[in-house]
Amino acid sequence: xxxxxxxxxxxxxxxxxxxxxxxxxxxxxxxxxxxxxxxxxxxxxxxxxxxxxxxxxxxxxxxxxxxxxxxxxxxxxxxxxxxxxxxxxxxxxxxxxxxxxxxxxxxxxxxxxxxxxxxxxxxxxxxxxxxxxxxxxxxxxxxxxxxxxxxxxxxxxxxxxxxxxxxxxxxxxxxxxxxxxxxxxxxxxxxxxxxxxxxxxxxxxxxxxxxxxxxxxxxxxxxxxxxxxxxxxxxxxxxxxxxxxxxxxxxxxxxxxxxxxxxxxxxxxxxxxxxxxxxxxxxxxxxxxxxxxxxxxxxxxxxxxxxxxxxxxxxxxxxxxxxxxxxxxxxxxxxxxxxxxxxxxxxxxxxxxxxxxxxxxxxxxxxxxxxxxxxxxxxxxxxxxxxxxxxxxxxxxxxxxxxxxxxxxxxxxxxxxxxxxxxxxxxxxxxxxxxxxxxxxxxxxxxxxxxxxxxxxxxxxxxxxxxxxxxxxxxxxxxxxxxxxxxxxxxxxxxxxxxxxxxxxxxxxxxxxxxxxxxxxxxxxxxxxxxxxxxxxxxxxxxxxxxxxxxxxxxxxxxxxxxxxxxxxxxxxxxxxxxxxxxxxxxxxxxxxxxxxxxxxxxxxxxxxxxxxxxxxxxxxxxxxxxxxxxxxxxxxxxxxxxxxxxx
Numbered sequence: 232x233x234x235x236x237x238x239x240x241x242x243x244x245x246x247x248x249x250x251x252x253x254x255x256x257x258x259x260x261x262x263x264x265x266x267x268x269x270x271x272x273x274x275x276x277x278x279x280x281x282x283x284x285x286x287x288x289x290x291x292x293x294x295x296x297x298x299x300x301x302x303x304x305x306x307x308x309x310x311x312x313x314x315x316x317x318x319x320x321x322x323x324x325x326x327x328x329x330x331x332x333x334x335x336x337x338x339x340x341x342x343x344x345x346x347x348x349x350x351x352x353x354x355x356x357x358x359x360x361x362x363x364x365x366x367x368x369x370x371x372x373x374x375x376x377x378x379x380x381x382x383x384x385x386x387x388x389x390x391x392x393x394x395x396x397x398x399x400x401x402x403x404x405x406x407x408x409x410x411x412x413x414x415x416x417x418x419x420x421x422x423x424x425x426x427x428x429x430x431x432x433x434x435x436x437x438x439x440x441x442x443x444x445x446x447x448x449x450x451x452x453x454x455x456x457x458x459x460x461x462x463x464x465x466x467x468x469x470x471x472x473x474x475x476x477x478x479x480x481x482x483x484x485x486x487x488x489x490x491x492x493x494x495x496x497x498x499x500x501x502x503x504x505x506x507x508x509x510x511x512x513x514x515x516x517x518x519x520x521x522x523x524x525x526x527x528x529x530x531x532x533x534x535x536x537x538x539x540x541x542x543x544x545x546x547x548x549x550x551x552x553x554x555x556x557x558x559x560x561x562x563x564x565x566x567x568x569x570x571x572x573x574x575x576x577x578x579x580x581x582x583x584x585x586x587x588x589x590x591x592x593x594x595x596x597x598x599x600x601x602x603x604x605x606x607x608x609x610x611x612x613x614x615x616x617x618x619x620x621x622x623x624x625x626x627x628x629x630x631x632x633x634x635x636x637x638x639x640x641x642x643x644x645x646x647x648x649x650x651x652x653x654x655x656x657x658x659x660x661x662x663x664x665x666x667x668x669x670x671x672x673x674x675x676x677x678x679x680x681x682x683x684x685x686x687x688x689x690x691x692x693x694x695x696x697x698x699x700x701x702x703x704x705x706x707x708x709x710x711x712x713x714x715x716x717x718x719x720x721x722x723x724x725x726x727x728x729x730x731x732x733x734x735x736x737x738x739x740x741x742x743x744x745x746x747x748x749x750x751x752x753x754x755x756x757x758x759x760x761x762x763x764x765x766x767x768x769x770x771x772x773x774x775x776x777x778x779x780x781x782x783x784x785x786x787x788x789x790x791x792x793x794x795x796x797x798x799x800x801x802x803x804x805x806x807x808x809x810x811x812x813x814x815x816x817x818x819x820x821x822x823x824x825x826x827x828x829x830x831x832x833x834x835x836x837x838x839x840x841x842x843x844x845x846x847x848x849x850x851x852x853x854x855x856x857x858x859x860x861x862x863x864x865x866x867x868x869x870x871x872x873x874x875x876x877x878x879x
Contacts (some may be wrong), residue, residue, distance in 0.1 A: 250470075267313070273317055274463065277344070278460070338398040376395075379396065385399075442568070454599075472491065478599070489577070490577045491576040518861055521553065569604055570607065628657065641849040645819075653681070706751060746794060776812040776813075812875075812877045817873070842854075
């Protein structure tokens with residue numbers, strides 16, 4: 232994820248401002264805000280955002296103002312508030328940190344998380360839920376225990392959950408008895424962190440796994456924070472399953488297994504079970520020599536949990552035959568993995584020698600299972616998008632480039648793959664009557680919109696060329712085609728708005744055009760050389776390299792396609808003789824950046840090409856590609872395409 236956009240400001244609260252806007256009484260607040268997409272990556276991004284804000288404030292504050300404990304509490308609070316918003320709403324999420332520093336009031340930190348779906352009613356936690364209703368976690372109990380105050384504020388189309396943390400080192404709540412929402416009480420003046428990180432008495436055995444003292448205090452919170460960070464960045468569901476096993480074993484269990492449902496034929500209960508069943512994606516055991524036998528036994532009988540279970544822990548049979556004499560008895564629990572209202576799989580954990588798991592462990596693993604389900608859902612969404620992008624990309628590009636008599640060719644094509652199909656495309660095809668045509672184009676934007684334009688342009692280029700249209704005529708007609716298509720799309724959108732009773736927006740520049748830069752040319756071999764006719768429509772101009780190392784531009788700049796009505800395009804014609812090399816590139820080459828400089832500044836591309844005299848087409852392409860990559864310290868951030876044609 233890139234840098235998180237933030238807004239920083241200082242405000243003063245009016246006396247009648249709601250309490251979540253600050254502490255009691257008016258006073259100045261330093262505010263940092265950001266907006267995050269409401270997906271499974273949001274909690275991790277929110278933690279990074281808050282951590283950066285607190286780090287900046289710590290540098291400017293008095294020593295001891297921002298203690299390590301305060302920072303940890305703030306990260307846990309924002310993580311749980313954002314997770315709560317993701318589970319409940321799934322919309323974009325606004326995160327704000329407010330630093331209150333009024334002279335007559337104790338200093339404090341406010342964390343606010345807003346979503347844009349406030350109308351969903353709170354349901355009884357014991358009520359049966361369908362797949363269409365999201366799972367409600369227990370994260371707000373953590374917030375209630377860590378914070379001096381917290382609450383929920385509803386506004387039109389926005390719900391904000393806020394939490395206040397003191398900066399003076401005072402405990403979040405008074406010593407004595409602390410009560411959770413379900414009525415359970417804890418004695419002894421424990422700190423909030425100690426309440427949330429219960430001691431696993433009698434669970435861990437000395438010399439095996441993690442000693443119980445390591446789970447006292449803040450261990451449970453640290454575990455969930457670590458798990459969230461590890462799982463959030465994974466885009467492969469099998470890797471998520473593997474990480475889940477490593478997180479749980481041996482910390483909380485002797486072994487665990489993760490089953491994944493097939494997305495197309497997922498299991499929905501015993502009555503509708505499909506023949507294939509769930510896939511056992513991962514088995515992990517503290518003793519590696521037990522893994523394969525445990526896998527063999529577990530594969531015989533995948534867990535079948537009723538739909539009403541949701542993500543709660545359910546006892547399942549103990550696979551004693553796979554664990555040897557020392558593992559003859561134990562406790563095993565299964566958790567359903569559900570995200571976005573869809574069952575994704577099942578998590579099973581087991582511990583030898585227990586009659587039942589402690590309640591603290593079952594609750595902790597339940598919280599972890601929600602994070603695992605979100606990570607699996609994100610990985611599957613990414614996989615779907617990647618598959619769609621690959622299929623679209625294959626359909627938008629030629630299966631092979633044509634071979635031209637007397638001409639060798641080389642192509643470099645490196646799409647950046649940011650959110651869908653590339654905006655760059657190429658083609659090299661026979662047009663009949665001893666002619667071959669080539670094209671190198673770049674659509675404004677990427678993804679589906681770019682795919683639409685490429686899907687229009689490339690077939691029409693081939694059709695018009697094979698119908699015998701000259702280079703300028705092809706560009707004239709393609710320009711009009713793009714303008715007509717944009718006009719029709721705008722008219723259809725306006726009709727839809729009128730039918731819905733909504734006002735039609737007035738665009739200052741007329742219908743939204745789909746811009747396309749294109750270098751299009753025609754090659755006609757003759758005895759001793761190749762005649763080339765080409766035109767550039769808003770595209771980087773092609774360069775011709777002679778055998779002696781001389782480089783010159785061989786086209787005139789003209790208007791982008793899809794911008795201006797009734798424009799007339801012109802072409803340039805020249806001849807390629809043996810040893811001449813034509814280089815065509817997209818702006819991913821010319822505009823490659825290194826700080827404030829671009830690769831083509833000071834005719835940088837021409838200088839690079841001049842050093843390629845005498846090289847084959849393939850070597851020229853590879854040399855230019857290497858120079859472009861080496862120009863910047865980071866990988867290219869734009870699609871990169873170049874075509875080399877060399878007369879032999």
